Amino acid sequence: MKSLVDLLYKVSILEIINTTKIEVNNIQFDSRKIEKDDVFVAVKGVTVDGHQYVEKAVSLGAKVIICEVLPTEITEGITYVKVEDSTIALGILASNYYDNPTKDLKLVGVTGTNGKTTTTTLLYELFTKLGYACALVSTIKIVIDGEEIPSTHTTPDILTLNKMFREAVNRGCDYAFMEVSSHGIHQNRIAGLHFEVAGFTNITHDHLDYHKTFANYIAAKKKFFDDLPKTSTAISNADDKNGKVMLQNTNATKKMYALKTDADFKGRIIEHQFDGMQLEFNNKEFWTSLIGQFNASNLLLVFGVASVLEQDEIEVLKALSTLGNVDGRFQSFKTESGIVIIVDYAHTPDALENVLRTIEAIRTRNEKLITVVGCGGDRDKTKRPEMADIASEKSNLAIFTSDNPRTEDAEEILRDMEVGVKAQFYNRTLKITDRKEAIKTAIKMAEPKDIILIAGKGHETYQEINGVRTHFSDVEIATELSKILNK
Structure with missing residues (x-):
């Protein structure tokens, strides 16, 4: 039991x-989980308003109600606490309930459109290697x-x-590294956490279905940076045009990293091949098996975080040179x-x-580049024609296929994509709805030294169609088909 005053x-x-001078059991924001003497926090969610379930929570044994709007009928013996914002209150209550764990370890949060998973995973692997x-x-896990727990958000x-x-x-644990999504920030799902370091990768067109x-x-x-102490x-x-914007109103100590301009943490690519890169960070060279300018940028952020956390630069670069690709992030074979x-x-x-530009920088142009790509259903539709435009212009052949259609018609998604293809590149495209068939076709059409990019799903091991998830791994399918086809 916990003291409500302390919470x-x-x-x-x-x-x-x-009165608030009482002992309570657990904190819940889902009324279905309420047990005797619990605290129920009525949260206004995206689709459901928890205030509608206050009476149910009380009937199930809730002892305390935290809410933004007091109910019209007050139940005797129940403590009601009206707050400005239930989501923020929930975060503070949660931290207090678990004795503010992020004050007892150094928490690093990384946000941005691309690179969050790679950067946080590399940080975890780096600091693990450092002892x-x-x-x-992260999104992946x-x-x-060392013990893995399933991840759903x-x-x-x-x-x-x-x-x-x-x-x-x-x-x-001494350190924790986490992806911080725009949804999580907007919904105050990080309220009450103390971040030792916050990193920004980049921001581009995404999640407009929500925002x-x-x-x-x-x-x-x-907002993530605005709220930092x-x-x-x-x-x-x-290097990102909104990079400085992120830090405009923060109270935190400000640092910048860059490959293209002066910064606190300065990097450059010396050599670039399909098996890795020779990089220079703050005038120190090292080799990495990771590929692409975007990965050089991710590694530079990792280097910057490690430096801020007072790790030895030489030891950090030695460890970084031993780290491999994150699953589904420019994973090649x-x-x-x-x-x-x-x-x-x-x-x-x-x-x-970024991926196609990286391939273009390394390839000899004596080989074909075939791109297999789709777009997810029930998500931002405006990026579909853009994806198709980029794939058709920068590939010798672009095969449009399904990704995770979810509840949408896969054929309709492909039609949305086709709108973006310029007339002069239309003969470079194919439309194959079945993703396995699309990958099979790409492998059949490829010759030795050709390059096939399978984009969109990466680490995912499922495909979701009409609300049903079935096992599907791009890596497994491509590996299996290449052997069957003797390719």
Whole structure:
């Protein structure tokens, strides 16, 4: 049991009905999980308003109601606490409930359209190699000191986060690295957490189905930095046109990193091949098996974070040189006949263009580049023609196929994509709805030394059609088909 007075510490309270000098059990924002003596936080969600379930929570045994709007009928013996914002209150309550775990370990958050997963995963692997016990919260997986936990959201709910971070502290973790999504920021799913370091990768066209405008999307990302305290450090990408915008109103210590301009952490690509890059960071050279300017930028942010956290630069670069690709992020392999197959999560116009630009910089042009790409259903439709435009212009052949159609008609998604293809590039395109058939066709048409990019799903091991998920891995399918086809 916990003291309600202690849980309410730092919560912005407008009104209290009945006493707060009581002991409570758990905190819940889902009324279905309420048990005797719990605290129910009525949160106004995207589709459901928790205020509608206050009576149900009370009937199930809730002892305390945290809400923005007091109910018309007050139940005797129940404590009601009216607050300005239930989502923020939930974050503070959650942190207090788990004894503020992010004050007991150094938490690093990374936000941006592309590169979050790669950067946080590389940070986790780097600090693990440097001898620290660490935690990772990413799209691909959640890990606490080597033990993997399934992940369902880029940013889990705030109760889950605090519970995991307390577990990490109990296991002796020194650092935690997490992806911070625009949805998580906007919905206050990181409220109450203390970030030692916050990093920004980039911002491009994405999630407009949720944020509606690009300005709103930028504002959501920027809020992460606006809310940082003076004790934090913010590191932003000077190569991104919105990199400085992110830090305009932050109280945190400001740092910048860049490949193309002067910055606190300055990098450049010396040599670029399909098996890796020779890089220079702050006048120190090292080799990495990662490929692409975007990965050089991700590594530079990792280097910057490590420097801010007072790690030895030489030891950091030695460790970075041993790290491999993150699953589904420019993951490449050669078939027996010498075809290069690259699987990448690129699901935004900018990410796709970055991957294709990287391939273009390395290839000899004596080989074909075949791109297999689709767009997800029930998501931002405006990026579909852009994706198709980029793929058809920068590839010798672009095969448009399904990604995760979800509840949309896959054929309709492909029609949305085709609109973006310029007339002079239309003969470079094919439309094959079945993703496995699309990959099979690409491999059949490829010759030794040709390059196949399979974009959009990356690390995902499923395909979602009409709400049903079935096993589907681009890497597995491409590997299997290349052997069957003797390619």
